[in-house]
Amino acid sequence: MNVTSRIPSLKQLAPVYSVIVVAVYGFSMVRFFWRVPSLINYSTVGQVGVIFSYTAVVNLLESLIIVLAPIVLSMILPGKWFFEQFVAKGVLLVSLGLGYFGYISSHINTEEEFPYLLVKWSPLVFIAILVLVFFLSRIKLLSKFLEWVAEQLEVFLFISLPVSAIALVVVLIRNIF
């Protein structure tokens, strides 16, 4: 089995990507709507829309970078280790990984309190996550559950992708002209 044959299909990618989208876009959107009441004190609806567009474009970029992680792992590892259970393992990998990023993010308050320790330990945390991911094949029930959840979340792609496409056009137009 060569490397390219272990590139996941779109059908495999969609549920994993949808989990990423829900986490990444959800994190930003909660903060965005929390910010709207102060934004409208001094911004027009159009300006609020532009801020939303920049946010969505950053989210699109982030989600595409993150989805590369399971794809690359799938390609470089033996098929049995990752590719054959791409959806379940991919979902667990990105969920735990993004969860850790969220944990770090919640600890960034001031320069003095920057969570250097959390960042320093992150390679070990990610190795631990990988170990968990490899053991997932032994817990069939959890695998099924993760696949089921990911499938349910695919509906969000029908919202996030068109919205991101429009946002990307808005940002490009503003920066080209």
Add this chain to the structure above:
Amino acid sequence: MSKISRRSFLKMVGGAAPAIFFPQIASLADKALMQSAVSKPNVIILLFDAMSARNLSVYGYPRPTTPNLERFAERANVYHSHVASGNFTIPATSSLLTGTYPWTHRAVNHRGMVHQEIVDKNIFHAVGMEYQRLAFPQNVWADLIVSQFAKDIDTLLPSSQYGSVNYLKGEKLPNDTNMAIRSLDDFVFKDHELASLFLGPLLSAMYFRDAARLSKEGYPRGVPNNENYPLYFRLEDLFDGLATLVPGLQSTFAYIHLYPPHAPYRAASRFDRRFLDNYHPEPKPVHRFSSHSSNSRLETARRFYDEYVASIDWEIGNLFDTFEKEGVFENSYVIVTADHGEMFERGEVAHTTPLLYAPVTNIPLLISAPGQKIRRDVYAPTNAVDLLPTVAHVTGNPIPEWAEGVLLPGLGGVEDFERSTFSVEAKKVSSFGPLSTATISMHKGMHKLIYYTGYEAVDSFELYDLESDPEELEDLYPAQPAIAKSLSEELLDTFSDADKPYVKK
């Protein structure tokens, strides 16, 4: 064919050198070369963020914080009753640059914006296209205002120019800087409230790593930085940059909005602990709207601030020596001012407060006209909104009819002690509605009236006689009903007229 003098030629060469190192100003140098034969006097505004006139020895402060500004004052008009139109960067800078009060331009909130119908009414537009128009808003909040006027500015230097560490994302998108900063730096990647789950923590980690690696040499309390954005800078780099930039300018209007002495107050080592002295200003009663900071905290903050101001003054001295050597004072109006002041009394530190006492509202204004050799002191009340009409006048342009200020005395105007001028604070309300929660101070003659509305069930006033009580300690409002009535009616009428378009019928 017009001739170019030897002096002009040397200045042209001086202008070309910095252009090599700072590509942003290359076009400016080119245009300066072309325009040299018909050069007009430069107008250079050097604005220091949060510099209170009350803490400057040039205005009588007991600590020797500004010996170099005192030296500069000997060749300048010194305005002793100059007042900011707002109490933090957004409204105050907008007033200076639009010549209108905050209730007109409506940039009243943190990160607020000048309303669209005011955007074309700005100082760069008033100066006209015959001048090169350069802006360097080192404070990012000033950039949020200045970049709204980008189409009237020939060269807009980024806030990170002359900086040491820069993780500002928005300014990397030059065609949409204003909205990009608002979106990326003020929201998505805002350090303390990240809205980006993945790239946010990564970029923050890189920024904090680079900031930690920055050599603290020369700055015992840390290298100066922007309080709200990921930017660090050294005073010497900043002022060396200006010493290279300014002498090369010709027929230029330059608005240089410097971040220091805004908090955090980080004096250079030669001034650190300089004011561990016996100066202890008389404590004033804690105001009910203050943050109730302890007196020891106020005294420490004041000392750090004063030491930082002295550091900046030392750099100003070096800069002005360069100006002298390069002949800048001979062909330029050099204007030293601030956007707003800083407060260390009544339980309040800094300036984002509902309180509009003198330390926050009284700002320096010193103007040296081309070739001026003598000092002139002006005691009549003046306001930041007066700079726009004055700059328009000295650059040979008509005073725009929308300007709410008047010509400054000594530069086309006359001293008017009975004139009313205003400062407005209304950061908590929508800029699209009436200013229902606000503090407004009015200076008229020897009196200052402060009006608080929307904070409590009943609105309140304070009245001070600045001549007999410059420290604003004795509230005359209850004791002087006739004056109180006349002044409060004028203030309320003016406020009501300004707010009328925003009050729903």
